[in-house]
Amino acid sequence: MITAAVQEREHYLNASYGIKSWLLTKDHKRIGLLYLATITLFFFLGGAFATLIRVELLTPQGDLVSSETYNKLFTMHGVAMVFFFLLPSIPATLGNFFLPMMIGARDLAFPRINLLSWYLLVIGGLFSLFAMLAGGVDTGWTFYTPYSTTYSNTWVIATALGIFIAGFSSILTGLNFIVTIHRMRAPGMTWFRMPLFVWSNYATSLIQVLGTPVLAVTIVLVFCERVFHIGIFDPALGGDPVLFQHLFWFYSHPAVYIMVLPGMGVISEVVSVYSRKPVFGYGFVAFSSVAIAVLGFLVWGHHLFVSTQSVYAGMVFSFLSYFVAIPSAIKVFNWTATLYKGSISFDTPMLYAFGFIGLFTIGGLTGLFVASLGIDVHVTDTYFVIAHFHYIMVGGTIMAYLAGLHYWWPKMTGRMYPEGWAKLSALVIFLGFNLTFFPQFILGYLGMPRRYHVYPPEFQVLHVLSTAGASVLAVGYLMPMIYFIWSVRYGKVATANPWGATGLEWKTPSPPPLHNFDEAPVVTHEAYDYSTVMGEVIEVG
Amino acid sequence: MANHKEETLALREQFDTVEQQKDASTLGMWIFLITEIMFFGGMFLAYTIYRSSYPGIFAITSSSLNVYIGAANTVVLLCSSFTMVMAVRSAQLGRQKAIIFNLILTLILGFIFLGVKAYEWNEKFVEHHVPGPGFHFVGIAQQGPAQLFFSLYFAMTGLHALHMVVGVGILTWLIIKTRQGTFTAEYMTPVDVAGLYWHFVDIIWIFLFPLLYLIDRHLK
Numbered sequence: 074m075i076t077a078a079v080q081e082r083e084h085y086l087n088a089s090y091g092i093k094s095w096l097l098t099k100d101h102k103r104i105g106l107l108y109l110a111t112i113t114l115f116f117f118l119g120g121a122f123a124t125l126i127r128v129e130l131l132t133p134q135g136d137l138v139s140s141e142t143y144n145k146l147f148t149m150h151g152v153a154m155v156f157f158f159l160l161p162s163i164p165a166t167l168g169n170f171f172l173p174m175m176i177g178a179r180d181l182a183f184p185r186i187n188l189l190s191w192y193l194l195v196i197g198g199l200f201s202l203f204a205m206l207a208g209g210v211d212t213g214w215t216f217y218t219p220y221s222t223t224y225s226n227t228w229v230i231a232t233a234l235g236i237f238i239a240g241f242s243s244i245l246t247g248l249n250f251i252v253t254i255h256r257m258r259a260p261g262m263t264w265f266r267m268p269l270f271v272w273s274n275y276a277t278s279l280i281q282v283l284g285t286p287v288l289a290v291t292i293v294l295v296f297c298e299r300v301f302h303i304g305i306f307d308p309a310l311g312g313d314p315v316l317f318q319h320l321f322w323f324y325s326h327p328a329v330y331i332m333v334l335p336g337m338g339v340i341s342e343v344v345s346v347y348s349r350k351p352v353f354g355y356g357f358v359a360f361s362s363v364a365i366a367v368l369g370f371l372v373w374g375h376h377l378f379v380s381t382q383s384v385y386a387g388m389v390f391s392f393l394s395y396f397v398a399i400p401s402a403i404k405v406f407n408w409t410a411t412l413y414k415g416s417i418s419f420d421t422p423m424l425y426a427f428g429f430i431g432l433f434t435i436g437g438l439t440g441l442f443v444a445s446l447g448i449d450v451h452v453t454d455t456y457f458v459i460a461h462f463h464y465i466m467v468g469g470t471i472m473a474y475l476a477g478l479h480y481w482w483p484k485m486t487g488r489m490y491p492e493g494w495a496k497l498s499a500l501v502i503f504l505g506f507n508l509t510f511f512p513q514f515i516l517g518y519l520g521m522p523r524r525y526h527v528y529p530p531e532f533q534v535l536h537v538l539s540t541a542g543a544s545v546l547a548v549g550y551l552m553p554m555i556y557f558i559w560s561v562r563y564g565k566v567a568t569a570n571p572w573g574a575t576g577l578e579w580k581t582p583s584p585p586p587l588h589n590f591d592e593a594p595v596v597t598h599e600a601y602d603y604s605t606v607m608g609e610v611i612e613v614g
Numbered sequence: 615m616a617n618h619k620e621e622t623l624a625l626r627e628q629f630d631t632v633e634q635q636k637d638a639s640t641l642g643m644w645i646f647l648i649t650e651i652m653f654f655g656g657m658f659l660a661y662t663i664y665r666s667s668y669p670g671i672f673a674i675t676s677s678s679l680n681v682y683i684g685a686a687n688t689v690v691l692l693c694s695s696f697t698m699v700m701a702v703r704s705a706q707l708g709r710q711k712a713i714i715f716n717l718i719l720t721l722i723l724g725f726i727f728l729g730v731k732a733y734e735w736n737e738k739f740v741e742h743h744v745p746g747p748g749f750h751f752v753g754i755a756q757q758g759p760a761q762l763f764f765s766l767y768f769a770m771t772g773l774h775a776l777h778m779v780v781g782v783g784i785l786t787w788l789i790i791k792t793r794q795g796t797f798t799a800e801y802m803t804p805v806d807v808a809g810l811y812w813h814f815v816d817i818i819w820i821f822l823f824p825l826l827y828l829i830d831r832h833l834k
């Protein structure tokens with residue numbers, strides 16, 4: 074009887090049917106799912122390029138692909154993963170879905186702009202896909218001039234245009250979030266009662282709004298230079314190619330924080346719920362997000378230590394880069410302090426969160442290595458750097474993304490995922506990840522340069538380890554893909570609050586009704602006040 | 615809850631009150647304008663760096679621009695900002711005919727600006743001052759940096775003109791909507807935020823004019 078009642082209840086998934094009801098939807102929850110489908114596609118596309126890279130690197134000779142093809146592979150891996158998966162990953166899917174619900178709003182402030190931003194991502198994605206299918210692009214995801222403006226004979230313009238368009242998707246999402254957080258909070262939802270996921274998305278949005286336009290204008294200039302032969306970055310005309318690097322990294326360094334800050338927000342939620350304790354030092358964790366966003370804009374020059382940047386500028390950038398460690402460490406210490414004497418349960422999201430904390434710590438600490446001028450000169454453009462940023466982007470962001478996806482899956486779909494398989498996937502991904510990327514630290518330290526497909530035979534053992542790890546990782550990533558789809562039909566029916574969490578999103582049925590709440594919420598407690606959910610029955614299915 | 619309320623332009627379903635919606639739209643436009651500042655900022659940075667690298671050549675190349683035409687165009691644009699303010703004020707008072715009258719005036723001034731700009735660009739083609747293989751600036755040895763100045767000139771004024779074209783589109787849409795009677799004294803947010811946009815584009819030109827046209831004027 075109860076099951077029948079659950080099935081008949083109107084919610085956002087069964088309120089209307091048909092392709093049109095999805096493609097023209099203004100519902101932030103449906104748009105979140107559209108994003109989820111889109112970025113999953115790009116994730117597996119980028120993964121396919123990575124697979125080819127790893128297979129090629131099994132042997133020291135370049136025997137699977139030519140060097141030209143290899144250049145295209147790592148470029149397209151980077152473009153697909155960074156611009157069409159990582160940047161939109163958590164904000165555009167989980168943020169879109171849950172940010173309005175967490176502050177008790179019916180939708181984002183601008184639902185039509187929200188839909189537009191999804192279309193922009195799709196159109197940008199199509200441009201880049203076209204470039205990939207038509208023959209690819211070989212500049213590296215960084216598009217350094219003058220190679221990208223003058224010498225490359227590949228599809229630079231189509232790819233750059235795709236990134237330009239997708240950039241506006243990012244800007245509009247950020248704009249929408251900022252206005253929503255400022256103007257749409259439910260009665261009683263003060264700034265310091267907001268869940269930390271909202272704070273971290275707010276900080277992320279600030280970067281999206283302030284940083285992405287600079288990338289956009291940089292791409293415009295590269296476009297003009299390549300098409301109209303104007304000479305902003307052309308040394309033959311007295312222009313400066315390093316100016317491009319400054320402009321590019323002014324966006325692309327903060328962009329790393331666009332990728333990882335929302336992940337930190339997810340971890341704050343998850344660690345708190347499965348320890349059944351409020352996040353230790355809420356205010357510090359909230360402001361550390363904003364601090365990371367601000368500091369992120371002051372450190373771009375550490376990508377230019379071996380360019381023609383002045384050594385004094387290098388010293389300042391190196392010094393400032395260390396400061397990013399402070400808010401990052403505040404977060405890590407506060408999460409672990411939250412665990413202390415908590416009532417910890419090892420559900421899947423928590424396992425992913427543990428993975429995040431460990432891997433992010435390694436990624437963050439090696440970030441200090443590469444922020445040091447002397448060490449960076451030694452490891453610049455080596456696999457050490459590759460390993461470092463994969464620990465942040467893959468070990469950090471994707472772990473957090475999967476933690477969040479598991480945590481909120483019951484709310485999004487109304488179904489539970491299979492806990493056993495999910496725990497296994499967390500384990501497989503953690504092991505596979507470390508096996509893939511830890512050898513790369515050693516490779517890089519020994520001098521293996523990035524972007525080469527031929528290497529001295531003594532590096533082969535480590536490369537084989539890395540490729541073996543990548544295979545394990547691939548299996549790990551396919552598992553959630555399969556059981557999530559399986560669970561939509563066969564998973565146990567989820568209750569409104571299966572984890573006994575405190576957020577407003579759990580105070581409404583799963584899946585949520587069309588306008589999120591049957592009754593407008595009024596907030597009377599701080600975030601993570603578990604005394605408010607004490608009496609609720611925690612049951613699964 | 616608002617689920618059962620009819621959605622109107624003046625109050626879309628995600629908002630509780632008209633004030634909340636108006637606040638949100640205005641804040642959204644301000645944030646958009648901040649992104650625009652960052653967007654143009656990249657070019658202003660490039661300009662700053664190259665002008666400080668090649669001060670002499672930038673002064674010479676700048677003096678080839680027609681300062682009287684540029685100044686006249688500045689006046690045109692300032693007037694258009696005034697008529698835009700009048701349109702917003704008329705909207706606040708709910709005077710439909712006055713809105714349309716002022717919007718059309720703004721539109722005309724916008725077209726005059728773009729027309730003059732087109733004339734100036736055409737002059738550059740005639741004088742071989744367009745960056746590319748045909749570029750030649752008479753009287754200086756270093757053609758490269760001279761070309762850099764005109765690269766920046768075209769990129770910056772081109773991007774500004776593109777924003778003007780978008781603005782013209784917005785004005786046209788506003789005129790149509792006003793004729794349909796969409797705007798009232800209670801609901802005139804689109805006129806208001808379009809005004810913000812128009813003024814922003816205006817302000818960009820206020821920076822572009824002295825930076826591009828007046829580099830060496832203080833030397834004379």
